[in-house]
Amino acid sequence: MSTAQDGGLVLITDVVNQVVDTLNDSFDGHYTHSDAMVTPASNLKFGDYQCNAAMKLAKPLKMKPRDVASILVTELNAKMAGEFEELEIAGPGFINMKLQRSYLERAVQTMAADSERLGIPKSPNPKKIVVDFSSPNIAKEMHVGHLRSTIIGDTLANLLTFKGHSVLRLNHVGDWGTQFGMLVEHLKDEFPAALTGDENVDLGNLVILYKAAKKRFDDDDDFKVRAREGVVRLQSGDEESLAAWRCLCATSRKEYAKIYDLLSIENLEERGESFYNDMLKGVVEDLEEQGLAKKSEGAMAVFLDGYANKDGTPLPLLVKKSDGGFNYATTDLAAITQRTQQEKADRVLYVTDSGQAQHFKMVFEAAKLAGMLNDGVSLEHVPFGLVQGEDGKKFATRSGDTVKLMDLLQESIRIATNDVGGREVEGWQDGQELPEEFKRTAKIVGISAVKYADLSMNRESNYKFSYGRMLSLQGNTAPYMLYARARICSIVKKASGLEGVAEGSMIWPEPAPVLLGEETEIELARQLAKFGDVLYDVEEELYPNRLCDYLFETSQKFSAFYESCSVIKAETEELKASRLTLAVTTAKVLTKGLGLLGIEVVDRL
Numbered sequence: 001m002s003t004a005q006d007g008g009l010v011l012i013t014d015v016v017n018q019v020v021d022t023l024n025d026s027f028d029g030h031y032t033h034s035d036a037m038v039t040p041a042s043n044l045k046f047g048d049y050q051c052n053a054a055m056k057l058a059k060p061l062k063m064k065p066r067d068v069a070s071i072l073v074t075e076l077n078a079k080m081a082g083e084f085e086e087l088e089i090a091g092p093g094f095i096n097m098k099l100q101r102s103y104l105e106r107a108v109q110t111m112a113a114d115s116e117r118l119g120i121p122k123s124p125n126p127k128k129i130v131v132d133f134s135s136p137n138i139a140k141e142m143h144v145g146h147l148r149s150t151i152i153g154d155t156l157a158n159l160l161t162f163k164g165h166s167v168l169r170l171n172h173v174g175d176w177g178t179q180f181g182m183l184v185e186h187l188k189d190e191f192p193a194a195l196t197g198d199e200n201v202d203l204g205n206l207v208i209l210y211k212a213a214k215k216r217f218d219d220d221d222d223f224k225v226r227a228r229e230g231v232v233r234l235q236s237g238d239e240e241s242l243a244a245w246r247c248l249c250a251t252s253r254k255e256y257a258k259i260y261d262l263l264s265i266e267n268l269e270e271r272g273e274s275f276y277n278d279m280l281k282g283v284v285e286d287l288e289e290q291g292l293a294k295k296s297e298g299a300m301a302v303f304l305d306g307y308a309n310k311d312g313t314p315l316p317l318l319v320k321k322s323d324g325g326f327n328y329a330t331t332d333l334a335a336i337t338q339r340t341q342q343e344k345a346d347r348v349l350y351v352t353d354s355g356q357a358q359h360f361k362m363v364f365e366a367a368k369l370a371g372m373l374n375d376g377v378s379l380e381h382v383p384f385g386l387v388q389g390e391d392g393k394k395f396a397t398r399s400g401d402t403v404k405l406m407d408l409l410q411e412s413i414r415i416a417t418n419d420v421g422g423r424e425v426e427g428w429q430d431g432q433e434l435p436e437e438f439k440r441t442a443k444i445v446g447i448s449a450v451k452y453a454d455l456s457m458n459r460e461s462n463y464k465f466s467y468g469r470m471l472s473l474q475g476n477t478a479p480y481m482l483y484a485r486a487r488i489c490s491i492v493k494k495a496s497g498l499e500g501v502a503e504g505s506m507i508w509p510e511p512a513p514v515l516l517g518e519e520t521e522i523e524l525a526r527q528l529a530k531f532g533d534v535l536y537d538v539e540e541e542l543y544p545n546r547l548c549d550y551l552f553e554t555s556q557k558f559s560a561f562y563e564s565c566s567v568i569k570a571e572t573e574e575l576k577a578s579r580l581t582l583a584v585t586t587a588k589v590l591t592k593g594l595g596l597l598g599i600e601v602v603d604r605l
């Protein structure tokens, strides 16, 4: 039973979920799949996997956790007949699962045979998932926070797509706030060509333009009045204002496109705040009718239980300003309706800095109270911490200015260029131009170092940005992972006699039956067989660092295996073929894992 009908793997996690579902039927649906909590065991002494479901189930079932565990064990044994060497109930009700060697052998072989999916099944419950990420603000600089959102969001979207979900990647750009009043009015004076409907008018540097408009707004009272009226004109559809606004959006879009291009971000659909403009009035009316939105100092606000300012006064969720404009939250409420009703999303993920945690908590609660959510729809904020300078202070250039993303990425590529040049080019001098064949490598190393440094951190913690650390060949870094993978590929090529044939792309030898004998061999096989469960975990919990940790451990387990087990000089041909299959599977796991993290691989480093 280790392989499904279609020849792929069966995930232990899916089996536990099935067992839980049968229990659920008799126990009234207290359980969700993320409660199954099957995790690869932290210590091999406890077996291969651990399942903590009994503790979660015990309370709603009014049973002792150990009794629940014993029901689970009986069911699991029945489902996985013969695959477990042992199912042990430990402590309060943990289930430790140890798999048969034959299971591991078949699992690895199945994985080796499938470069595309590594035998990993798609989710048995495919969902429609919106991932709202990146989301910079028009006419403003895209900052490191947006970079984190872009990298994390892209990874989650890749992984969910791989798991068979239908994923809509949305760029919720800030393109509709009050600041557009002053920007549009400023354009009318300074760039009249922008009013003609030509989106390609050169507006120069948007940061300078923004500053100039802001200065006028602050210094000049007449302009301030004009700007305020300008927002109303724009939002009510005045053609000239719209033309200027489109021109601003187009200019910003070109800037973002350069960053997305460098980061290879694809299929990110721009659907900014302006998209929801027509729905805003209705949202507020609806909240008012339901008695949820009330007048508050001329504005309209929703008051939710349990939210207070520091001084104890209630904290309102503002949905309409005193001047009639709408708020950030109003747009998010409209977007929730649109995404759940029109897009039919089952799950909506919002990847932003943790500073917006309270905003989303309040918005989600308001949406629920207002009956905007159908049963089973899940709105999830995916928060992340700050990027800091190496000194732990605000991330900035030496002169204290904010770091431009383009400069940051180019700097990483520049360092990678020198690293690659130093290794590959005789008599290399920093700053020299790389031979064409290495340029791609340097770019991949530079970009992936930035991505991996971000993804390998628990996203909720702050991290210190350090080119030195992220570009190091040692430790849990992109260069190390790329190197480890390239090394395994070259071992595979050499051992399989395919060397030379496959420069530029791997030709994988046919997988052979896997025979596990040595301790390090078994450890590697166990590690490989866990890949699907790790992906399941990230699919549920949304922590990409768990995938990075897994890939790093995998490369280490491979090293231990390679040190103690000879591949080329294995005692028998069968053993050689088996070990080669272990190496192939490892390389494929790393390739797939890095691919999901948005990291392109190179054949040599």
Ligand code: ARG
Pocket: 132, 134, 135, 136, 137, 172, 173, 174, 332, 335, 350, 351, 352
């Ligand atoms: N534009 C916002 C910012 O720069 C992020 C938007 C996140 N998405 C959302 N639906 N609110 O912080």
